[in-house]
Amino acid sequence: MLIIEGAGRWTTPTDGANDWVEHLRMPDLSVGTYCIPAGGLDDQSPHTEDEIYVVTAGQARIVTPDGATEVGPGSVIFVPAGEEHRFDEVTEDLALLVIFGPAYGSRAPAHPAPLRPRS
Template structure:
């Protein structure tokens, strides 16, 4: 057992960066991290080679994919399959996301 301290907690991105990503746990079959985007900020990620689950722990935004879009806030759980374009937009409040990748982030090929 391991308690993952700080997972899903808001962290201000480093000056000069659009957002903040911290990987807290990495195993061959999954990884867990926190992704933060400040209010009014830009989501600069590209599609990933792994499936992912987002759990919104703080903030409000919209997620946009080729299949549609949805407003998200604390408690929302979002599944994004590997390779699907997705982006958080209209970040109205500092957004903190607990992210679970399966298998581990970047393990299926080049990191996107």
């Protein structure tokens, strides 16, 4: 057993940007917290893993190809792998407990190392 301290708790992002913290990573599952300040923009891209969001604080709207809906504390949202989605109209600081299955990024294709200039 493991108690995951701080998961889903609002923390003020630095520089007014969104904040992602991964708390637990196992091969088949990862858990983290995603925070978006009021008025902030969600610039995430679709993920290669299935995802569940649990809204623990704040108010916003989630937008997917199927439409948009208001979310707040207690909302639980499933987003299948590859689906476009974003939070907008963040009217109160938004804290989300995020669960990925399998672990976040584990299905992403391998990327070659970035090119570096020769010295």
